[in-house]
Amino acid sequence: MNKLNFSFVYKKFKKRLQETYGKEIALLIWKKADAKLKNFSAEYKNIGSDEKIMILPLAAIYLSMKEENLENPLELLNQYGKETGERFSKLIRKITSFPGLPEFLWKNMSTLMRKTSSPKKGYQRKIISETKELGAVDILVCPLHEIAKKLGIPEITSVVCLIDKGQMTGFKYIEYTRTKALGDGDNFCDYRLRYDKKKLQ
Numbered sequence: 001m002n003k004l005n006f007s008f009v010y011k012k013f014k015k016r017l018q019e020t021y022g023k024e025i026a027l028l029i030w031k032k033a034d035a036k037l038k039n040f041s042a043e044y045k046n047i048g049s050d051e052k053i054m055i056l057p058l059a060a061i062y063l064s065m066k067e068e069n070l071e072n073p074l075e076l077l078n079q080y081g082k083e084t085g086e087r088f089s090k091l092i093r094k095i096t097s098f099p100g101l102p103e104f105l106w107k108n109m110s111t112l113m114r115k116t117s118s119p120k121k122g123y124q125r126k127i128i129s130e131t132k133e134l135g136a137v138d139i140l141v142c143p144l145h146e147i148a149k150k151l152g153i154p155e156i157t158s159v160v161c162l163i164d165k166g167q168m169t170g171f172k173y174i175e176y177t178r179t180k181a182l183g184d185g186d187n188f189c190d191y192r193l194r195y196d197k198k199k200l201q
Contacts (some may be wrong), residue, residue, distance in 0.1 A: 001026055002030065002031070002034040002036060003034055003038065003057075003058055004030060004033055004060070004070075006035050006062070007053075007057045009029050009053060009054060009057065009084065009163070010057045010058060010061060012080075012084075013077075013080050014026060014030050015064070016076065016080055017029055017030065017118060017168075019078060021070065025068065025070075027066045027067055029061070029068060029070075030064075032063045032064040032066040032067065033057075033060040033063075033099060034108070035132055036059070036060035036063060036064060037056055037057055038095075039059040040056045040059065040060060040151075041056060044056065044147065046190065047143070047147055048091050048121050049133075050089060050121070050143065050144060051109035051143055051147045053148050053180060054144055054160050054163075055059050055144050055148055055151075055156070055157075055160065056079075056147075057106055057163050058077070058156050058159055058160070059148065059153060061077070061150050062074065062077060062100065062151065062153060062156050064199075073111075074155055074156070074158070074159075077156070078162055079081060079158055080159070080164035081158070081159035081160065081161075081163045081166075082162045082163075082166060084162075084163050084166070085164065085165055085167050086166045086167015087166075088163065088166065088167035088170065089166050089168075089169050090170065091170070092170030092171060093170040093171075093172060096170070096172040096173075096174075097172055101172075102126045102171065102172045102174065103142055103173075104172040105107075105174070106144075106173070106174065106195045107162055109130075109135045109193065110130040110135065111193075113130070113135050113137055113191075114127075117137055117139060119181040121143060122141070122142075122143030123139060123142060123143060124139075124140040124141035125138065125139055125140060125170055126138040126140060126188075133194065133195070134192065134193070134194055134196070135192075135193040136190070136191065136192045137191050137195070138188045138189065138190050138191075139182065139188055139189040139191065140187075142157070142160050142182050142183075142189065144157060144160055145157045145182045145183060154183075157181075157182060157183030158181075158183040158184060159183075161181040161183035161184065165168075165178055165181075168191075173195060173196060174192075174193055174194070174195060174196070174199050175193070175194040175196045176192070176193055177192045177194075178192065180193055
């Protein structure tokens with residue numbers, strides 16, 4: 001049983017491989033990546049759930065593509081990351097369109113911001129603002145980026161950043177901006193969230 005077929009983040013990448021390289025190469029990569037993912041899962045069983053979901057499958061796919069000397073594997077994965085972020089954004093937009101939910105999320109913004117960037121999860125952060133107008137946090141150390149570095153492929157964090165940047169735009173009434181990312185080589189990620197009822201999408 002191929003574990004990648006059950007990854008809600010990366011399972012659609014198999015089709016992209018087939019479209020780009022043909023069915024035979026795609027199946028070979030998918031098989032190799034599954035073996036790598038199983039090894040990673042055993043070796044890094046004590047890491048956080050975010051790293052297991054977002055980084056380990058990605059690392060397995062990327063390394064398998066590199067082994068086959070495929071041209072620009074990171075470029076293809078980054079493109080997929082951007083499209084996946086847009087897809088998740090649409091889903092989040094539908095969910096947060098329920099009456100009262102955007103207001104509830106913003107009311108609890110500080111708690112959610114602190115929970116999702118908790119040092120208990122491996123993050124190092126600097127809280128910039130927790131006002132009614134602005135929620136802002138700088139991520140100085142990201143556990144997803146750290147595990148990617150440990151695997152020797154820090155460049156794959158850019159894929160996760162593209163997914164995150166895309167999906168974060170989906171929250172109704174919440175304006176999201178981010179100009180820096182560890183995955184892009186910056187020293188920190190700057191998350192800025194503003195409540196704006198003029199933002200209809």
